[in-house]
Amino acid sequence: MDPITFSIIRHRLYRVIDEAVITLKHVSGSAITNEGHDLMVSLYRADGSLLMGGVGFLHHLTSAAEACKSIIRRFEGRIDEGDVFLTNCPYTAALHTSDVYLVAPIHYDGKLVAWSACFVHVYDIGAMVPGGFSPDSRDIFTEGFSSPGLKLVEQGEMNHDIMDTLLNMVRAPEMVALDLSSMIASNNVARERMVALVHKYGPEAVDQACQMLVDQSEESFRERLRELPDGRWESRQYFDIEDETYRVLLAMTKKDDTLTFDFTGSSEQSKYGINCAYWAAWGGFFAPLFPLLCYDITWNDGVLRPISMIAPEGTIVNCTRPAPISLATVGAIQSVNNAACICISKMLSASEKYAKEATAVWHGSHFAIFMFGQNQKGQEAIGIMTETFGGAGGGRSFADGVDVGGEIPNPIGRMANVETTENHFPVRYLFRRATIDSGGPGKYRGGTGLEYAIQQHDSPDGGIHYVVSGKGTKFSMSDGLGGGYPGAPCNYRWVHNNEAAAEGKNVNPFATSTEQMTGEQESVSWGVYPLMDQDVLYVRSDGGGGYGDPLAREPERLARDVRHGSVSAGVARRVYGVVLDAAGEVDTAASEAAREAIRAARLSQAAAE
């Protein structure tokens, strides 16, 4: 095939996905899809293997391939033009029940030539708790509707029996119908554009280009691996739930042009829904691998071929049915993301050519707050606070982590503005801002996380409920790199202003910090809680990991950090050894003396920092 035709077809495939994503967003009505971009659209070969990875949450690229393959097996001989299939079973392919896959065969002249697949986190899935994150579930049977495969659309006609049954099992069925419709529309657009592509260039030429694309990715990726040194790198993630501590252990071995991810030693599966199944762990390390190692390589099955995984059965990275799994995405999957990010970055750091691609961990906790209840318009409001997509960036060899900068697994993730959230939920923000001293110190510091506080406002029920379901508050999950400190842990507090008011204390309705709040502050990290009347929910996300020795940070950067409220003067002096004068300028002599004192203390093994 001539290279120009190949390039045109390759770019057309990208554009097919772009247009399908736009369609999905235009039809879906939920904030998690439109504001947070908790979505994914990709294209697959006729055998279900990944052809062209799209945007959105990257750990879905490979899991949706398994969804296509499972549908091919289940519906062998019954896959027709115009069909759309649904699966959301985590033990088949999906990450958790809320992330529903709709996959559609693409036919040309009666022959299956490709698949399109997409997902959104649907508005509700009928779990114990509205929205799908179900911390009280102790098995998958209470985590909502789950199917290993359904034919939702048959030869272009909606199967209303199935659709109506689904909508009968969920809250806010009109919103779930919109979510499912958005995915049907997305698949329709992908199919139409793919058929047009095949019609223009012919099925043989398109098939040849697709095969070349996959082979090209494999060849390019293996070449990149050969450029990197052989070795074995370790990482470890901790998290806590209700006084139980969990570990995700990873040893990544690179040999010649292959990589092995070995999770041996990770904790046994939990009674809480933070477990993930095999294909979720598989997708979990591809989420950082694609952008860190394959930023200039097409994300497809060719990248998967040099990779193997060891994930012992019965552990939190390969749990067995019916273990609960509804929080996998912010649970074990995110820990796999983080562990892989560090191992890959340590490997990159061992290469002169690729060291600049390394990064400390971004957004390690993926803290998540779900809200549910009647809103000020009398509607059933269910959804995630999209700050969960506003993670803190990790430091790199040439730059600080981006403050409230997003996350690696979702390059297009974003969070809603305050007004959008206040319009959807009966709440008002007391404040939302970057958190001082939250970024992990380093030559290049981690990005700052954020903190916000909300109160109910104009709720017909006097308040709303929220679900806290991250991975605890005791551990830092955004590891540093090359000596950089980990970012600060999360923090969630229920401020009991109602009790304070009942005791006759003044409650400041316009508090702009937790210090100005009168009520007792109770730490919470797991479960469902009320947000009633004058009570406040305070949330602080984790900071990004730092890169390199904090003593190597240019003093002028600290002066700027302190001016901007990213680092306090105390931490600048104590951790970075930079002293500022009354005007906020660097006191060079005092800073040199402070750094010398820290170095001396290091060598005497005193904990001067």
Add this chain to the structure above:
Amino acid sequence: MSARISASLVVNDSGEIACMSCGHALGPSGQPWKNAATLSETPLQGAAGEPYSNAANVLLRKFYCPSCATLLDSESALEEDPFLNDVVHI
């Protein structure tokens, strides 16, 4: 000519792992090096300001070059867990 093996370490001409900043040797290439570094283990709680205040029972391990005091690596760990070991074959 030395070859880098991490953000802070190289393997020198003698086949030893060495500090990238000052060249101090930390042991043979391909072997764990952290035991040759100066170790500081302090609670992560309060390690770098108030946001670290709720870290509990977890240590921040810092591995310094014994010669120039450069911070070579860090890791958070529970007391009973071993050092993370990375091995690069040059």
